Amino acid sequence: MSELIVVEGVSKRYVTSSGPVDALRDISLSVGGGEFCTLIGPSGCGKSTLLGMLGGLVTADAGRVVVDSRPVERPDPRRVATVFQDPGLFPWRTTLENVEFGLELQGVPAARRRQVATDLLGPLGLRDFAAKYPRELSGGMRQRVAIGRALAIDTPIVLMDEPFGALDEQTRVLMGEWLLDIWRRMRKTVVFVTHSLHEALALSTRVVVMTARPGRIKSVLELPMPYPRAMESSELVALRAKLWSDIRDESLRAMGEPHP
Protein backbone atom coordinates (compact mmCIF):
# COMPACT_ATOMS: atom_id res chain seq x y z
CA MET A 1 0.00 0.00 0.00
CA SER A 2 1.37 3.42 -0.92
CA GLU A 3 1.58 5.82 2.01
CA LEU A 4 -0.69 8.74 1.28
CA ILE A 5 -0.23 10.44 4.63
CA VAL A 6 3.04 10.45 6.56
CA VAL A 7 3.45 12.02 9.99
CA GLU A 8 6.96 11.93 11.41
CA GLY A 9 8.07 12.94 14.89
CA VAL A 10 5.44 15.63 15.24
CA SER A 11 5.01 17.64 18.43
CA LYS A 12 2.77 20.53 19.37
CA ARG A 13 2.69 22.80 22.36
CA TYR A 14 0.03 25.45 22.81
CA VAL A 15 0.94 28.51 24.81
CA THR A 16 -2.09 29.63 26.79
CA SER A 17 -2.66 32.26 29.45
CA SER A 18 -2.53 29.52 32.09
CA GLY A 19 0.78 28.17 30.82
CA PRO A 20 1.97 25.86 28.06
CA VAL A 21 -0.05 22.77 27.09
CA ASP A 22 1.77 19.89 25.47
CA ALA A 23 -0.85 18.57 23.09
CA LEU A 24 1.19 16.11 21.03
CA ARG A 25 4.62 14.61 21.60
CA ASP A 26 6.63 12.82 18.99
CA ILE A 27 3.82 11.30 16.96
CA SER A 28 4.64 9.19 13.92
CA LEU A 29 1.97 7.59 11.79
CA SER A 30 1.38 6.73 8.20
CA VAL A 31 -1.87 6.05 6.43
CA GLY A 32 -2.10 4.25 3.11
CA GLY A 33 -4.41 5.08 0.24
CA GLY A 34 -7.93 3.74 0.72
CA GLU A 35 -7.53 3.16 4.46
CA PHE A 36 -10.11 3.98 7.09
CA CYS A 37 -7.84 4.95 9.94
CA THR A 38 -9.43 5.77 13.28
CA LEU A 39 -7.84 7.76 16.11
CA ILE A 40 -9.20 7.04 19.52
CA GLY A 41 -8.08 8.33 22.90
CA PRO A 42 -9.12 10.35 25.93
CA SER A 43 -10.46 13.90 25.46
CA GLY A 44 -7.77 16.51 25.19
CA CYS A 45 -5.11 14.08 23.99
CA GLY A 46 -4.59 16.02 20.77
CA LYS A 47 -6.72 14.17 18.21
CA SER A 48 -8.23 17.34 16.79
CA THR A 49 -4.80 18.93 16.80
CA LEU A 50 -3.42 16.05 14.75
CA LEU A 51 -6.27 16.27 12.25
CA GLY A 52 -5.71 20.02 12.09
CA MET A 53 -2.11 19.36 11.09
CA LEU A 54 -3.14 16.94 8.35
CA GLY A 55 -5.58 19.58 7.10
CA GLY A 56 -3.01 22.37 7.16
CA LEU A 57 -4.87 24.36 9.82
CA VAL A 58 -2.39 23.76 12.65
CA THR A 59 1.39 23.95 12.26
CA ALA A 60 3.60 21.47 14.07
CA ASP A 61 6.39 22.72 16.33
CA ALA A 62 8.60 19.85 15.28
CA GLY A 63 8.48 16.99 12.80
CA ARG A 64 7.10 16.52 9.34
CA VAL A 65 3.60 16.15 7.91
CA VAL A 66 3.47 14.94 4.33
CA VAL A 67 0.29 14.40 2.34
CA ASP A 68 0.42 12.93 -1.13
CA SER A 69 4.21 13.41 -1.21
CA ARG A 70 4.00 17.11 -0.37
CA PRO A 71 4.77 18.74 2.96
CA VAL A 72 1.62 20.33 4.36
CA GLU A 73 1.92 24.08 4.82
CA ARG A 74 -1.62 25.33 4.44
CA PRO A 75 -5.07 23.91 3.75
CA ASP A 76 -5.19 22.19 0.39
CA PRO A 77 -8.84 21.64 -0.54
CA ARG A 78 -7.87 19.73 -3.66
CA ARG A 79 -6.39 16.93 -1.55
CA VAL A 80 -7.94 17.12 1.88
CA ALA A 81 -11.49 17.81 3.03
CA THR A 82 -12.47 18.06 6.68
CA VAL A 83 -15.65 17.32 8.61
CA PHE A 84 -15.36 19.16 11.89
CA GLN A 85 -16.50 18.21 15.35
CA ASP A 86 -18.58 21.40 15.34
CA PRO A 87 -19.99 21.23 11.80
CA GLY A 88 -19.94 25.01 11.35
CA LEU A 89 -22.67 25.07 8.72
CA PHE A 90 -23.56 28.48 7.33
CA PRO A 91 -27.02 29.33 8.65
CA TRP A 92 -27.80 31.63 5.72
CA ARG A 93 -27.20 28.87 3.20
CA THR A 94 -29.57 26.06 2.33
CA THR A 95 -28.51 22.42 2.43
CA LEU A 96 -27.65 22.58 -1.25
CA GLU A 97 -25.71 25.83 -0.90
CA ASN A 98 -23.80 24.54 2.10
CA VAL A 99 -22.79 21.44 0.16
CA GLU A 100 -21.72 23.65 -2.75
CA PHE A 101 -19.52 25.87 -0.58
CA GLY A 102 -16.14 24.31 -1.36
CA LEU A 103 -16.84 24.14 -5.09
CA GLU A 104 -17.87 27.79 -5.02
CA LEU A 105 -14.52 28.72 -3.48
CA GLN A 106 -12.77 26.74 -6.19
CA GLY A 107 -14.56 28.77 -8.84
CA VAL A 108 -16.60 25.89 -10.26
CA PRO A 109 -19.39 27.34 -12.44
CA ALA A 110 -22.78 27.58 -10.74
CA ALA A 111 -24.59 25.05 -12.93
CA ARG A 112 -21.84 22.47 -12.50
CA ARG A 113 -21.55 22.79 -8.73
CA ARG A 114 -25.32 22.68 -8.35
CA GLN A 115 -25.24 19.43 -10.31
CA VAL A 116 -22.53 17.91 -8.12
CA ALA A 117 -24.29 18.94 -4.93
CA THR A 118 -27.66 17.72 -6.13
CA ASP A 119 -26.21 14.35 -7.07
CA LEU A 120 -24.80 14.02 -3.56
CA LEU A 121 -28.11 14.69 -1.81
CA GLY A 122 -29.41 11.23 -2.71
CA PRO A 123 -26.65 9.26 -0.99
CA LEU A 124 -26.70 11.79 1.87
CA GLY A 125 -30.40 11.08 2.36
CA LEU A 126 -31.16 14.78 2.05
CA ARG A 127 -32.99 14.89 -1.26
CA ASP A 128 -36.13 16.34 0.28
CA PHE A 129 -34.17 18.86 2.30
CA ALA A 130 -32.22 20.64 -0.45
CA ALA A 131 -33.88 24.00 0.18
CA LYS A 132 -33.93 23.78 3.98
CA TYR A 133 -31.73 25.86 6.25
CA PRO A 134 -29.55 24.25 8.93
CA ARG A 135 -31.88 25.38 11.74
CA GLU A 136 -34.65 23.33 10.10
CA LEU A 137 -32.61 20.11 10.14
CA SER A 138 -32.04 17.51 12.83
CA GLY A 139 -28.57 17.00 14.30
CA GLY A 140 -27.95 13.92 12.16
CA MET A 141 -29.00 15.74 9.00
CA ARG A 142 -26.76 18.69 9.80
CA GLN A 143 -23.83 16.39 10.22
CA ARG A 144 -24.64 14.80 6.86
CA VAL A 145 -24.71 18.26 5.28
CA ALA A 146 -21.23 18.84 6.70
CA ILE A 147 -20.12 15.49 5.32
CA GLY A 148 -21.68 16.40 1.98
CA ARG A 149 -19.77 19.67 1.96
CA ALA A 150 -16.56 17.68 2.41
CA LEU A 151 -17.44 15.03 -0.18
CA ALA A 152 -18.48 17.60 -2.79
CA ILE A 153 -14.92 18.78 -3.40
CA ASP A 154 -14.05 15.16 -4.14
CA THR A 155 -10.66 14.97 -2.43
CA PRO A 156 -8.76 11.71 -2.08
CA ILE A 157 -8.53 12.31 1.68
CA VAL A 158 -11.36 13.06 4.11
CA LEU A 159 -10.68 13.95 7.75
CA MET A 160 -13.56 13.44 10.15
CA ASP A 161 -13.41 14.75 13.71
CA GLU A 162 -16.01 12.99 15.85
CA PRO A 163 -18.63 13.57 13.19
CA PHE A 164 -21.28 11.63 15.09
CA GLY A 165 -20.26 12.68 18.59
CA ALA A 166 -23.36 14.75 19.20
CA LEU A 167 -25.85 12.14 17.98
CA ASP A 168 -27.85 9.64 19.97
CA GLU A 169 -26.67 6.03 19.96
CA GLN A 170 -29.18 4.68 17.43
CA THR A 171 -28.70 7.48 14.91
CA ARG A 172 -25.00 7.07 15.40
CA VAL A 173 -24.97 3.39 14.49
CA LEU A 174 -27.08 4.06 11.40
CA MET A 175 -24.85 6.95 10.36
CA GLY A 176 -21.84 4.67 10.77
CA GLU A 177 -23.36 2.12 8.42
CA TRP A 178 -24.19 4.87 5.98
CA LEU A 179 -20.64 6.26 6.12
CA LEU A 180 -19.16 2.80 5.59
CA ASP A 181 -21.25 2.42 2.46
CA ILE A 182 -20.15 5.84 1.15
CA TRP A 183 -16.50 5.17 1.92
CA ARG A 184 -16.52 1.84 0.14
CA ARG A 185 -18.20 3.26 -2.93
CA MET A 186 -16.12 6.42 -3.19
CA ARG A 187 -12.77 4.79 -2.39
CA LYS A 188 -11.53 7.63 -0.21
CA THR A 189 -8.86 7.61 2.42
CA VAL A 190 -10.47 8.50 5.73
CA VAL A 191 -8.87 9.59 8.98
CA PHE A 192 -11.59 9.41 11.58
CA VAL A 193 -11.77 10.42 15.23
CA THR A 194 -14.24 8.84 17.61
CA HIS A 195 -14.85 7.99 21.24
CA SER A 196 -16.95 4.98 20.35
CA LEU A 197 -15.35 1.52 20.46
CA HIS A 198 -18.22 0.19 18.42
CA GLU A 199 -17.67 2.77 15.69
CA ALA A 200 -13.93 2.18 15.64
CA LEU A 201 -14.30 -1.60 15.33
CA ALA A 202 -17.17 -1.57 12.85
CA LEU A 203 -15.66 0.95 10.42
CA SER A 204 -11.87 0.99 10.54
CA THR A 205 -9.17 -0.84 8.69
CA ARG A 206 -6.88 0.37 11.48
CA VAL A 207 -7.36 1.83 14.93
CA VAL A 208 -4.71 4.04 16.50
CA VAL A 209 -4.96 4.41 20.28
CA MET A 210 -3.49 7.62 21.65
CA THR A 211 -2.23 8.22 25.18
CA ALA A 212 -3.47 10.86 27.56
CA ARG A 213 -1.93 14.28 27.01
CA PRO A 214 0.67 14.85 25.72
CA GLY A 215 -0.69 12.59 23.00
CA ARG A 216 1.58 9.82 21.79
CA ILE A 217 0.70 6.63 20.03
CA LYS A 218 -0.03 3.88 22.50
CA SER A 219 -0.99 1.03 20.23
CA VAL A 220 -2.14 0.26 16.71
CA LEU A 221 -4.75 -2.35 15.84
CA GLU A 222 -5.04 -3.74 12.32
CA LEU A 223 -8.56 -4.83 11.36
CA PRO A 224 -8.36 -6.73 8.08
CA MET A 225 -11.79 -8.43 8.36
CA PRO A 226 -14.39 -7.76 5.68
CA TYR A 227 -17.46 -5.55 5.94
CA PRO A 228 -20.14 -5.53 7.17
CA ARG A 229 -18.62 -6.90 10.33
CA ALA A 230 -20.28 -9.31 12.71
CA MET A 231 -19.61 -7.41 15.92
CA GLU A 232 -20.37 -10.51 18.03
CA SER A 233 -17.77 -12.69 16.32
CA SER A 234 -15.16 -14.00 18.74
CA GLU A 235 -12.45 -12.20 16.84
CA LEU A 236 -14.06 -8.79 17.24
CA VAL A 237 -15.08 -9.43 20.82
CA ALA A 238 -11.45 -10.19 21.64
CA LEU A 239 -10.24 -7.09 19.78
CA ARG A 240 -12.79 -5.04 21.61
CA ALA A 241 -11.49 -6.26 24.94
CA LYS A 242 -7.92 -5.38 23.98
CA LEU A 243 -8.93 -1.97 22.66
CA TRP A 244 -10.90 -1.26 25.81
CA SER A 245 -8.06 -2.15 28.11
CA ASP A 246 -5.69 0.20 26.23
CA ILE A 247 -8.16 3.06 26.21
CA ARG A 248 -9.19 2.45 29.79
CA ASP A 249 -5.65 2.93 31.06
CA GLU A 250 -5.28 6.20 29.21
CA SER A 251 -8.71 7.50 30.14
CA LEU A 252 -7.97 6.80 33.78
CA ARG A 253 -4.72 8.69 33.45
CA ALA A 254 -6.53 11.57 31.81
CA MET A 255 -9.12 11.60 34.60
CA GLY A 256 -6.52 11.46 37.33
CA GLU A 257 -4.71 14.45 35.96
CA PRO A 258 -5.63 17.82 37.46
CA HIS A 259 -7.74 19.81 35.05
CA PRO A 260 -5.74 22.26 32.91
Add this chain to the structure above:
Amino acid sequence: MKVLAIRVAIVVALLGAWEIVGRTANPLLYVPPSAAVPALGRLLARDSYPDLAEHLLLTLREILVAYALAIVAGLGCGFALGFNRLVGRAYGPILAALYAVPAVVWYPSLMLFFGLDAASKIAFGFLLGFFPITLAVLAGIRQVSPQMLVVARAFGADGLTAFRKVTLPAMLFTLVGGLRTGLALTVIGVIVGEILGSKSGMGSLINHAYGLFRTADYIALVVVTLVLIVGSDALASAVEHRAQRWTD
Protein backbone atom coordinates in the same frame (compact mmCIF):
# COMPACT_ATOMS: atom_id res chain seq x y z
CA MET B 1 -55.67 42.01 7.10
CA LYS B 2 -56.58 42.03 10.79
CA VAL B 3 -53.44 44.04 11.51
CA LEU B 4 -54.47 46.57 8.90
CA ALA B 5 -57.96 46.86 10.40
CA ILE B 6 -56.52 47.45 13.86
CA ARG B 7 -54.10 50.00 12.48
CA VAL B 8 -56.90 51.91 10.74
CA ALA B 9 -58.99 51.78 13.89
CA ILE B 10 -56.14 53.22 15.95
CA VAL B 11 -55.54 56.06 13.49
CA VAL B 12 -59.25 56.88 13.33
CA ALA B 13 -59.53 56.84 17.11
CA LEU B 14 -56.51 59.12 17.50
CA LEU B 15 -57.79 61.57 14.91
CA GLY B 16 -61.21 61.52 16.60
CA ALA B 17 -59.71 62.26 19.99
CA TRP B 18 -57.57 64.99 18.50
CA GLU B 19 -60.64 66.53 16.82
CA ILE B 20 -62.60 66.59 20.07
CA VAL B 21 -59.73 68.05 22.11
CA GLY B 22 -58.85 70.50 19.34
CA ARG B 23 -62.39 71.90 19.14
CA THR B 24 -62.72 72.47 22.84
CA ALA B 25 -59.27 73.90 23.57
CA ASN B 26 -57.68 77.25 22.85
CA PRO B 27 -57.71 77.55 19.02
CA LEU B 28 -54.38 79.39 19.11
CA LEU B 29 -52.60 76.36 20.57
CA TYR B 30 -54.66 73.39 19.45
CA VAL B 31 -55.92 72.75 15.98
CA PRO B 32 -58.32 69.92 15.11
CA PRO B 33 -57.63 67.77 12.04
CA SER B 34 -60.49 69.44 10.24
CA ALA B 35 -58.49 72.68 10.33
CA ALA B 36 -55.12 71.03 9.71
CA VAL B 37 -56.24 69.46 6.44
CA PRO B 38 -56.97 72.79 4.71
CA ALA B 39 -53.66 74.09 6.05
CA LEU B 40 -51.91 71.12 4.48
CA GLY B 41 -53.69 71.92 1.24
CA ARG B 42 -52.47 75.54 1.39
CA LEU B 43 -48.96 74.35 2.14
CA LEU B 44 -48.83 71.92 -0.77
CA ALA B 45 -50.35 74.55 -3.08
CA ARG B 46 -47.36 76.75 -2.13
CA ASP B 47 -49.74 79.22 -0.58
CA SER B 48 -48.56 79.48 3.00
CA TYR B 49 -44.87 78.78 2.31
CA PRO B 50 -44.13 79.36 -1.39
CA ASP B 51 -40.51 78.19 -1.02
CA LEU B 52 -41.46 74.83 0.56
CA ALA B 53 -39.72 72.85 -2.18
CA GLU B 54 -36.35 74.55 -1.64
CA HIS B 55 -36.50 73.93 2.10
CA LEU B 56 -37.52 70.35 1.60
CA LEU B 57 -34.70 69.78 -0.88
CA LEU B 58 -32.17 71.40 1.41
CA THR B 59 -33.22 69.15 4.28
CA LEU B 60 -33.03 66.11 1.99
CA ARG B 61 -29.56 67.11 0.83
CA GLU B 62 -28.36 67.61 4.39
CA ILE B 63 -29.72 64.18 5.30
CA LEU B 64 -28.06 62.51 2.33
CA VAL B 65 -24.68 64.07 2.98
CA ALA B 66 -24.84 63.40 6.73
CA TYR B 67 -25.91 59.80 6.17
CA ALA B 68 -23.25 59.13 3.55
CA LEU B 69 -20.60 60.45 5.96
CA ALA B 70 -22.05 58.43 8.82
CA ILE B 71 -21.94 55.25 6.73
CA VAL B 72 -18.37 55.76 5.57
CA ALA B 73 -17.08 56.72 9.02
CA GLY B 74 -19.26 54.18 10.85
CA LEU B 75 -18.20 51.25 8.68
CA GLY B 76 -14.57 52.36 8.67
CA CYS B 77 -14.45 52.86 12.41
CA GLY B 78 -16.47 49.71 13.15
CA PHE B 79 -14.31 47.41 11.03
CA ALA B 80 -11.09 49.00 12.23
CA LEU B 81 -12.11 48.49 15.86
CA GLY B 82 -13.72 45.11 15.23
CA PHE B 83 -10.80 43.52 13.42
CA ASN B 84 -8.13 44.97 15.63
CA ARG B 85 -8.66 43.44 19.02
CA LEU B 86 -6.31 45.71 20.92
CA VAL B 87 -7.69 48.94 19.46
CA GLY B 88 -11.21 47.57 19.84
CA ARG B 89 -10.71 46.85 23.50
CA ALA B 90 -9.21 50.29 24.03
CA TYR B 91 -11.86 52.31 22.21
CA GLY B 92 -15.00 50.13 22.35
CA PRO B 93 -16.06 51.19 25.86
CA ILE B 94 -15.34 54.87 25.12
CA LEU B 95 -17.58 54.63 22.09
CA ALA B 96 -20.38 53.00 24.04
CA ALA B 97 -20.10 55.65 26.75
CA LEU B 98 -20.23 58.46 24.20
CA TYR B 99 -23.30 56.85 22.63
CA ALA B 100 -25.04 56.99 26.00
CA VAL B 101 -24.59 60.77 26.25
CA PRO B 102 -27.72 62.60 24.97
CA ALA B 103 -26.36 63.85 21.68
CA VAL B 104 -28.09 67.24 21.96
CA VAL B 105 -25.41 68.34 24.43
CA TRP B 106 -22.96 68.47 21.52
CA TYR B 107 -25.15 70.65 19.37
CA PRO B 108 -24.14 74.10 20.70
CA SER B 109 -20.49 73.36 20.10
CA LEU B 110 -21.29 72.06 16.62
CA MET B 111 -22.98 75.36 15.84
CA LEU B 112 -19.93 77.20 17.12
CA PHE B 113 -17.69 75.09 14.92
CA PHE B 114 -19.79 74.82 11.79
CA GLY B 115 -21.96 77.93 11.91
CA LEU B 116 -25.70 78.30 11.54
CA ASP B 117 -25.94 76.94 8.01
CA ALA B 118 -26.20 73.45 6.59
CA ALA B 119 -22.79 72.30 7.88
CA SER B 120 -23.81 72.20 11.54
CA LYS B 121 -27.00 70.25 10.68
CA ILE B 122 -24.99 67.78 8.64
CA ALA B 123 -22.53 67.43 11.51
CA PHE B 124 -25.32 66.77 13.98
CA GLY B 125 -27.08 64.27 11.72
CA PHE B 126 -23.74 62.58 11.12
CA LEU B 127 -23.01 62.41 14.83
CA LEU B 128 -26.34 60.74 15.58
CA GLY B 129 -26.10 58.30 12.67
CA PHE B 130 -22.46 57.38 13.17
CA PHE B 131 -22.77 55.62 16.53
CA PRO B 132 -25.45 53.02 15.75
CA ILE B 133 -23.64 52.10 12.54
CA THR B 134 -20.27 51.68 14.28
CA LEU B 135 -21.79 49.72 17.13
CA ALA B 136 -23.72 47.49 14.71
CA VAL B 137 -20.50 46.64 12.89
CA LEU B 138 -18.85 45.78 16.21
CA ALA B 139 -21.81 43.66 17.32
CA GLY B 140 -21.95 42.00 13.90
CA ILE B 141 -18.29 41.04 13.93
CA ARG B 142 -18.69 39.51 17.38
CA GLN B 143 -21.53 37.39 15.96
CA VAL B 144 -19.36 35.60 13.43
CA SER B 145 -18.54 32.21 14.86
CA PRO B 146 -14.81 31.43 14.73
CA GLN B 147 -15.65 27.88 13.68
CA MET B 148 -17.24 29.13 10.45
CA LEU B 149 -14.05 30.99 9.66
CA VAL B 150 -12.00 27.84 10.31
CA VAL B 151 -14.28 25.96 7.91
CA ALA B 152 -13.79 28.65 5.27
CA ARG B 153 -10.02 28.44 5.68
CA ALA B 154 -10.07 24.65 5.45
CA PHE B 155 -11.98 24.88 2.20
CA GLY B 156 -9.38 27.21 0.75
CA ALA B 157 -10.65 30.72 1.51
CA ASP B 158 -8.06 33.48 1.85
CA GLY B 159 -8.74 36.43 4.14
CA LEU B 160 -10.74 38.45 1.64
CA THR B 161 -12.81 35.46 0.51
CA ALA B 162 -13.57 34.53 4.10
CA PHE B 163 -14.70 38.09 4.70
CA ARG B 164 -16.97 38.07 1.64
CA LYS B 165 -18.37 34.57 2.04
CA VAL B 166 -18.58 34.28 5.82
CA THR B 167 -18.04 37.44 7.86
CA LEU B 168 -20.21 39.71 5.75
CA PRO B 169 -23.21 37.40 5.35
CA ALA B 170 -23.00 36.36 9.01
CA MET B 171 -23.17 39.95 10.19
CA LEU B 172 -25.32 41.39 7.41
CA PHE B 173 -28.58 41.33 9.28
CA THR B 174 -27.17 43.18 12.28
CA LEU B 175 -25.28 45.56 10.02
CA VAL B 176 -28.33 46.49 7.98
CA GLY B 177 -30.30 46.96 11.21
CA GLY B 178 -27.63 49.41 12.35
CA LEU B 179 -27.73 51.21 9.00
CA ARG B 180 -31.48 51.56 9.35
CA THR B 181 -31.24 52.95 12.87
CA GLY B 182 -28.44 55.19 11.66
CA LEU B 183 -30.64 56.63 8.93
CA ALA B 184 -33.51 57.27 11.31
CA LEU B 185 -31.21 59.06 13.75
CA THR B 186 -29.50 61.05 11.00
CA VAL B 187 -32.89 62.30 9.82
CA ILE B 188 -33.81 63.25 13.37
CA GLY B 189 -30.44 64.93 13.88
CA VAL B 190 -30.75 67.08 10.79
CA ILE B 191 -34.32 68.15 11.53
CA VAL B 192 -33.71 68.79 15.22
CA GLY B 193 -30.63 70.76 14.21
CA GLU B 194 -32.74 72.90 11.91
CA ILE B 195 -35.37 73.47 14.59
CA LEU B 196 -32.76 74.48 17.16
CA GLY B 197 -31.23 77.12 14.98
CA SER B 198 -31.44 77.66 11.27
CA LYS B 199 -32.78 79.95 8.60
CA SER B 200 -33.64 77.28 6.08
CA GLY B 201 -34.80 73.67 5.89
CA MET B 202 -37.98 71.98 7.11
CA GLY B 203 -36.98 72.40 10.74
CA SER B 204 -36.66 76.15 10.33
CA LEU B 205 -40.13 76.37 8.73
CA ILE B 206 -41.58 74.36 11.62
CA ASN B 207 -39.88 76.70 14.06
CA HIS B 208 -41.16 79.72 12.16
CA ALA B 209 -44.80 78.59 12.01
CA TYR B 210 -44.72 77.55 15.65
CA GLY B 211 -43.18 80.81 16.76
CA LEU B 212 -45.91 82.84 15.01
CA PHE B 213 -48.68 80.67 16.50
CA ARG B 214 -49.63 79.57 12.99
CA THR B 215 -50.56 76.26 14.54
CA ALA B 216 -52.44 74.82 11.57
CA ASP B 217 -49.48 75.53 9.27
CA TYR B 218 -47.19 74.12 11.89
CA ILE B 219 -49.14 70.86 11.93
CA ALA B 220 -49.12 70.74 8.13
CA LEU B 221 -45.32 71.16 8.10
CA VAL B 222 -44.93 68.44 10.70
CA VAL B 223 -47.05 66.13 8.56
CA VAL B 224 -44.84 66.77 5.51
CA THR B 225 -41.74 66.17 7.61
CA LEU B 226 -43.25 62.98 9.00
CA VAL B 227 -43.84 61.73 5.47
CA LEU B 228 -40.15 62.35 4.82
CA ILE B 229 -39.14 60.42 7.93
CA VAL B 230 -41.56 57.54 7.42
CA GLY B 231 -40.64 57.39 3.74
CA SER B 232 -36.93 57.13 4.43
CA ASP B 233 -37.51 54.45 7.03
CA ALA B 234 -39.73 52.51 4.64
CA LEU B 235 -36.91 52.65 2.11
CA ALA B 236 -34.44 51.39 4.73
CA SER B 237 -36.85 48.66 5.73
CA ALA B 238 -37.15 47.54 2.11
CA VAL B 239 -33.36 47.36 1.88
CA GLU B 240 -33.34 45.37 5.10
CA HIS B 241 -35.71 42.83 3.61
CA ARG B 242 -33.61 42.62 0.47
CA ALA B 243 -30.54 41.99 2.61
CA GLN B 244 -32.35 39.22 4.38
CA ARG B 245 -33.04 37.63 1.03
CA TRP B 246 -29.43 38.01 -0.08
CA THR B 247 -28.19 36.27 3.01
CA ASP B 248 -30.83 33.55 2.69
